[in-house]
Amino acid sequence: MADPMKIRASAKGDVVDVRVLMAHEMETGQRKDADGNTIPAWYISEVVASLNDKPVLKAHWGPAIAKNPYMQFKIRGGKAGDKVTISWVDNKGDKRTDEAKVS
Amino acid sequence: MKTRTAQAGVAAVALGAMLGAFAIGAPPASAQEDTKAEIERYREMLQDGNPAELTVLRGEGLWKEKRGPKNASLEQCDLGKGPGVVQGAYAELPRYFADVDAVMDAETRIVHCMVELQGFDRAEITKRPFSGSGQRATDIEALAAFVVEESRGVPVNVPQQHPKEVASYQRGERIFHYRGGPYDFSCASCHEGENKRIRLQDLPELTKQEPAQRAFTTWPAYRVSQGALRTMQWRMYDCFRQQRFPEMKFGSEASIDLITYLGVTAKGGKMDSPSIKR
Numbered sequence: 001m002a003d004p005m006k007i008r009a010s011a012k013g014d015v016v017d018v019r020v021l022m023a024h025e026m027e028t029g030q031r032k033d034a035d036g037n038t039i040p041a042w043y044i045s046e047v048v049a050s051l052n053d054k055p056v057l058k059a060h061w062g063p064a065i066a067k068n069p070y071m072q073f074k075i076r077g078g079k080a081g082d083k084v085t086i087s088w089v090d091n092k093g094d095k096r097t098d099e100a101k102v103s
Numbered sequence: 104m105k106t107r108t109a110q111a112g113v114a115a116v117a118l119g120a121m122l123g124a125f126a127i128g129a130p131p132a133s134a135q136e137d138t139k140a141e142i143e144r145y146r147e148m149l150q151d152g153n154p155a156e157l158t159v160l161r162g163e164g165l166w167k168e169k170r171g172p173k174n175a176s177l178e179q180c181d182l183g184k185g186p187g188v189v190q191g192a193y194a195e196l197p198r199y200f201a202d203v204d205a206v207m208d209a210e211t212r213i214v215h216c217m218v219e220l221q222g223f224d225r226a227e228i229t230k231r232p233f234s235g236s237g238q239r240a241t242d243i244e245a246l247a248a249f250v251v252e253e254s255r256g257v258p259v260n261v262p263q264q265h266p267k268e269v270a271s272y273q274r275g276e277r278i279f280h281y282r283g284g285p286y287d288f289s290c291a292s293c294h295e296g297e298n299k300r301i302r303l304q305d306l307p308e309l310t311k312q313e314p315a316q317r318a319f320t321t322w323p324a325y326r327v328s329q330g331a332l333r334t335m336q337w338r339m340y341d342c343f344r345q346q347r348f349p350e351m352k353f354g355s356e357a358s359i360d361l362i363t364y365l366g367v368t369a370k371g372g373k374m375d376s377p378s379i380k381r
Contacts, residue, residue, distance in 0.1 A: 004160040023157040066328070067237075070152040 002090075007100035009084040015076030016102050018049065020086050021073045028063040043091055044069065050085040051075050078102055138303060146379065155248055155377035158240045158332045162249025165242055171221030171354075180216035182209070182250065193254035193375050197363045199265035206271040208362045210336045211354040213246045231354040233337050237330035247323055247334045254374040259319055260368035269361065271356075275364025278357055288346040290361070304381070309365060316372025319333035319365050324378040332377060335362055 003023035010017050022044065029041025041063050049057040058076050075084075080102050087097040166177045166189075182192035183200065189194045197347055200215075205213065210232070234241050240248070263269055267356040282289040293299060294309040307314035323334040333341075340359045343351040 006156045006160060006166065013233060019152065021152050021154065021156055023161070068154045068157060 002094055002096040005086060005088075005098045007084060007086055007094065009078075009082075009100050009102040011078055011080045011082075011102050014077055014079065016051070016075040016077060016082065016084070017071055018084055018086075020049075022069045022086075022088060022096075023067060023070070024090065026065055026067045026069065026087075028062070030063075035063055041091060044088045045070070045091045046089045049073070049074045049075075050087075051078050052083050053085065131288035139305070142303070142381070148380070149327065149379045153377065153379045155323070155327055155332050155379065156350045158245050158248040158325075159377065161240070161253045162247070162252075165245055166249055171217065171223045171351060173220065173222035175220045175222075175248070177213075177220060178217050180213070180220060182212055189250055189253040191254050191257045193376075194257040194259050195252045195262060197268075197271065197359050198262050199268050204267075206265075206267050206359055206363060208335065208354075208359045209250055210243055210247050211332055211359060213243060213250065214354060217242075218248075229353050233333070233340070235333050238257045240332050242336055244323070244332050248377050249375065250334055251323055251376045255376070257374050259316065259366060259372045259374065261332035261363060261370065263367060271360045271363040272367050274356070275362070278361055279364055284347045286347050288348075289345070290342060292346075310368065312368060312372075313372070315365055315368035316370075319369035320375045321378040321380070323376055324380045326380055328381055 005023060006021040008019045019096075024044050026037050026044065027042040029038065031039045033039055043063045043065065044061050045057040047054055047057070047061060057073060061069075078084075082102040083099055085090055085097060085099040086103060087095065089095045166180075167174050179186045181187075181200075181202075183195055184190075184191060184192050193209050196212065197207050199229070200212070203215065214225065214229060217228055218225045223284045228243065232241060232243050234244060260269075263272060263288050279294075282292070284379040291310070293301070294308050297308060299306040307318045309315050309318060322338050323332055325331070326333045336353055336358055339361050340351045340353070343349070
């Protein structure tokens with residue numbers, strides 16, 4: 001199972017600043033291991049962010065995103081106490097969902 | 104380095120920005136001071152989104168999960184403040200533990216609990232205590248990250264009450280000043296005396312309280328250049344390697360003694376770990 005991600009969400013006025021750190025290897029498929037075999041591509045392909053279960057951001061990612069991706073974005077219309085949910089799916093079908101309360 | 108990491112990418116961008124700022128800014132009073140300030144700024148930039156936070160989360164999961172042959176969690180592990188108390192425990196380690204009649208540091212105690220409570224095989228789990236560059240943290244590293252996070256902001260107070268704690272400190276001090284190996288080096292060769300450095304890395308004067316506090320309170324740390332979380336046991340192991348001393352065994356008495364020596368010197372410093380380092 002995938003490791004948990006770290007989500008921080010803080011409201012300033014009606015804008016929620018969300019910072020997410022995800023744990024993922026993000027293999028490009030270009031690297032070779034010590035024996036010269038290609039390491040298969042393995043990366044997050046889709047990210048969805050929701051505010052109180054309403055999707056506010058959807059991103060299609062590829063192998064160009066670096067390991068343990070860090071994402072920051074702002075949501076207008078949020079407030080303290082709201083729930084921010086982040087989900088990702090990788091190209092192997094593995095997935096992870098975590099949530100945080102807006103502070 | 105073969106491993107491609109996000110942090111290496113960030114480092115490259117930050118360096119580029121630094122060079123740019125350097126070129127257009129006023130001529131610096133001292134190039135070395137300027138570099139030092141810029142390295143500090145670079146560290147601050149990295150602190151937000153420290154990948155060690157991911158290791159802490161995983162460690163917390165490992166701590167609470169029922170695992171091992173005995174199918175038990177570590178929640179009853181006694182880190183010195185009673186079974187199950189993690190909060191503030193790291194700041195008072197190494198310390199004497201009556202159940203084993205010995206002084207133990209955080210990592211050794213974590214291994215002890217994994218063996219006693221969960222039934223893991225000691226030789227098996229300590230065979231590879233440290234992760235490779237850019238690799239996933241080992242269970243011990245993840246657990247150490249979680250335990251130290253629970254002491255953030257707590258003042259260092261490594262006890263010196265029990266005779267064995269005092270003896271550990273004294274041995275640690277002796278090892279610190281013991282010269283040997285092909286370089287005829289001691290820990291003190293690098294870490295005693297002011298303003299020493301290796302290339303651009305300032306070397307802390309670990310016999311003094313303030314530099315010792317900075318060192319003790321910021322390990323374990325995420326090492327950007329290695330793309331991995333490094334623990335205090337690793338710090339000792341790698342210093343021995345750099346001195347070309349015989350390989351330091353994980354959890355050995357010598358390693359614990361050195362950590363005790365550093366910890367006692369660092370008394371009063373506020374824990375600020377896991378941190379992020381170059």
